[in-house]
Amino acid sequence: MEEPFSHKLAAARESVQLSPQRKEALKQRLLAMIDSTADAAAPVSLGWTLRHSKQRPGLSLLKLIASPMPVLVAISLAVFVFGGTSLAAEGTVPGDALYPMKVNVNEKIVEALQFTSESRAGYEAQVAERRLEEAAELAVSVGVESDDAEELSERFTEHAEMVKEKVRKLSEGGEVRAAADVASRFEASLRAHQAILKKLEARGGSVTKVGAAVRTTLDDVANVRANLESSIAARGTAGDEREHRSSRSAVEKQQRSAIQGIQSLRARLASDQNLVASDSSVAVAAQLKVAEELAARSKVQADAGAYGEAFNLANRAVRLVEETRTLVEAEGRLKVDLGSSFKATSGGAAGAGAGASSQVSGSVDVTSTSIEADADGELEVEVDL
Amino acid sequence: MNGTTKEEFLAAYERYAEPIYRHCYFRVSSASQAEDLVQETFTKVWQYLSEGKPVENMRAFLYRVATNLIIDQSRRRREVSLEALQEADGSFQPSTDGHRVVEKKVLMSEVHAALGLLREDEREILVMRYIDDLGPQEIAEVLGTSANNVSVRLNRAVKALRAHLNPT
Numbered sequence: 001m002e003e004p005f006s007h008k009l010a011a012a013r014e015s016v017q018l019s020p021q022r023k024e025a026l027k028q029r030l031l032a033m034i035d036s037t038a039d040a041a042a043p044v045s046l047g048w049t050l051r052h053s054k055q056r057p058g059l060s061l062l063k064l065i066a067s068p069m070p071v072l073v074a075i076s077l078a079v080f081v082f083g084g085t086s087l088a089a090e091g092t093v094p095g096d097a098l099y100p101m102k103v104n105v106n107e108k109i110v111e112a113l114q115f116t117s118e119s120r121a122g123y124e125a126q127v128a129e130r131r132l133e134e135a136a137e138l139a140v141s142v143g144v145e146s147d148d149a150e151e152l153s154e155r156f157t158e159h160a161e162m163v164k165e166k167v168r169k170l171s172e173g174g175e176v177r178a179a180a181d182v183a184s185r186f187e188a189s190l191r192a193h194q195a196i197l198k199k200l201e202a203r204g205g206s207v208t209k210v211g212a213a214v215r216t217t218l219d220d221v222a223n224v225r226a227n228l229e230s231s232i233a234a235r236g237t238a239g240d241e242r243e244h245r246s247s248r249s250a251v252e253k254q255q256r257s258a259i260q261g262i263q264s265l266r267a268r269l270a271s272d273q274n275l276v277a278s279d280s281s282v283a284v285a286a287q288l289k290v291a292e293e294l295a296a297r298s299k300v301q302a303d304a305g306a307y308g309e310a311f312n313l314a315n316r317a318v319r320l321v322e323e324t325r326t327l328v329e330a331e332g333r334l335k336v337d338l339g340s341s342f343k344a345t346s347g348g349a350a351g352a353g354a355g356a357s358s359q360v361s362g363s364v365d366v367t368s369t370s371i372e373a374d375a376d377g378e379l380e381v382e383v384d385l
Numbered sequence: 386m387n388g389t390t391k392e393e394f395l396a397a398y399e400r401y402a403e404p405i406y407r408h409c410y411f412r413v414s415s416a417s418q419a420e421d422l423v424q425e426t427f428t429k430v431w432q433y434l435s436e437g438k439p440v441e442n443m444r445a446f447l448y449r450v451a452t453n454l455i456i457d458q459s460r461r462r463r464e465v466s467l468e469a470l471q472e473a474d475g476s477f478q479p480s481t482d483g484h485r486v487v488e489k490k491v492l493m494s495e496v497h498a499a500l501g502l503l504r505e506d507e508r509e510i511l512v513m514r515y516i517d518d519l520g521p522q523e524i525a526e527v528l529g530t531s532a533n534n535v536s537v538r539l540n541r542a543v544k545a546l547r548a549h550l551n552p553t
Contacts, residue, residue: 005499005546005550008495008496009496009511009515010515011492012492012493012516013518015489015492016411017403018406018407018420023402023403026424027398029424031395033428033431116421116424116425117421174457175457242456
């Protein structure tokens, strides 16, 4: 190394510092993550859990920060950061006096707690989902006024565009699996909300504008997800040992996410027998069984070293669980029978290469439902009501 | 997870957060991405520790995790970022910045440009040696290879940098 350039490197090194303020801020986030995983069997990184609850606004704010987190820590943090007014704002919808605080203050504060590109992308998706939940609530309670529909449609579209942009940046930054995960979860949420809004429209709710925005976004996101999964599948078994370790780790993380989601939803349904109607409950059980099957197939592929295919299968499992969970929560919250909406196509919308090289042939009967694979390996669950 | 391990982890954070940040900064040419990488690095290490897995050499392990995260992003086309020209608390103002500030910015721009000419593996080893001040044995432990191999790679990286800076 020429002397002048080695001196330049040394001088450059001295001029790059992590400021005490930034170091402390990062440390506080780490501490929050450590505390959130203190009681968990498997560590969960500080995520972007954000759920709207009109009935229990305080609870929704606690869930807004991290999942899981010891309740006392969450309450202290929420009160310290937000205060009583912000807590009250959580349960609002467009037209309510405190709604601006919900979207301009609460959501911005939580946005600042997202410390990775992936969590920021996922957070945008959750904010977009909040707008759809608000649209559904308005449609059920008072019917959506035209100004509110316009506002919700615009806000939803704004956040949906940001999700797509952040997914694109993740992908271009080489974080293809993270991009596929975010896109997949967002797609699941959109698919569920499309079904919810359709049901509400059939009942006379005025959600046409929002519904149209969801349809358009869903098509885009499904195509993006399918292309990302094609890219992942195409990687095949390429790469050195380090890449294989990284791929395996990503697959296992996605499998864990699917299994934890399945267990969590089953536990929720078991603890509240009246959360959903009995026919919905049967359909949910069938959906979760399909998700379990996908996770098992993912494990087989991973053990064979086919990490691309394994990841895509686990991603489909997560997608199915997320879609099911959103429908279950909506039915419990809105008191609307969504039983006929539990008709999952686990492969997602049309798009190239959804990684369907693994086929499930034949059919499995589960009580009053059927699970069949079509010629392309897509799984469909139908419930006879 | 017991309290002692948490204390050790936080002590490691106090000691190594800045070096890891510096390493990431020179690898990715972005202060905000470097911060993200520091966060992800320590988060992954905590997850590893909380699964009861032992870490013999925390410093080497942190560098290994950080460098793996950077390699996972290595498909991103590396450009000299305007951030490299900015002060932490302000924007690049050539008309009003003092002489020393401008000198520093020019230096950083030159260093980033030079490092940007290299392949990812060349940049990785040069940053570890000349920015992180790791010895060949330490680098070998981070990369999971031998000290001999590190020396060979280092020589090649220096030659590559020399060739880029002084093309014939």
